[in-house]
Amino acid sequence: NPVLWLSEGLDWVKSNKRYHPLYWRADKNEWKEFTLxxxxxxxxxxxxxxxxxxxADAFARWCDSRLPTEGEWxxxxxxxxxEGCFADNERFHPESARSDNISSPEILQLYGDAWEWTRSSYSAYPGYSPFKPNPEKPISYVWDEAIGEYNSRSMVNQYVLRGGSCLSPQERIRASFRNFLPAKTCWQVTGIRLARDP
Known part of the structure; x- marks a missing residue:
């Protein structure tokens, strides 16, 4: 339904002939998914x-929902x-939700399994100041300090994803851990978390 799509998203869908998630294939009367x-x-x-x-945004609208903001997430x-399915588990594919061993059955699979799109553009947290390289330090210092997970050069035309994925090491995951990708990206185990207003 075209009214569910952002204008740029509908153009992207049409130009890429995307009618289903990236690795899904119709096979006779059933859907299949290409996996490892x-x-x-x-x-x-x-x-x-x-x-x-x-x-993700169009699906949320179809469900009469929305993507959460980064702050809400x-x-x-x-x-x-x-807790969740991380690279440490060596399964490398999301798992089904299991409420029997999850601490809060109200919110399942918040961490691990899939990076969850938010509706927030990638930008700096309050108080962030861009890295200023020290010309007297070796290039490895500049690389380590400037090209980390938080880089002001990347803060344009990207959306925030949260939660990590089945390919993320659990030791790196925290509530504030962010990923950021252009809106058309779908290759890095990107998934959906829905939010609703009361």
Missing amino acids: HGMLPLNLDLPVIHVSFYE ENAALQQQI
Whole structure:
């Protein structure tokens, strides 16, 4: 439905002929998904992954919901234990939600499994100041300090994702951990978290 899409997103869908998530394929009367284990029947209990910001936003509208802001996501995350499917588990694919071993059944799979799109543009936190290289330091110092997870040169035309994924090491995950990608990106285990207003 075209009214569900952002204008730029609808143009992207049409020009790329995207009618389903990146690795889904129709096979006779069933959907399959290309995984690290080859083509498998689509498991409807797993998180939907490899979707762009445009697809996530349109799906949220279709569900009469929206993507959370980065602040909303982080506020919810502060109340949760960091548990989920991470690279350390060596499964490298999201898992279905299991409420029997999750600390808060109200919010499932907040961490791990898939990076979750937010509707927030990637920008600096309050008080952030851009890195100023010291010409007297070796180039490795400049690389380590300037090209980290927080880089002002990347703060344009990108949206924030939160939560880490099944490819993220658990030791790096925290409530404030951010990823950022252009809206059309769908290759890095990108997924959806819905929010609703009361």
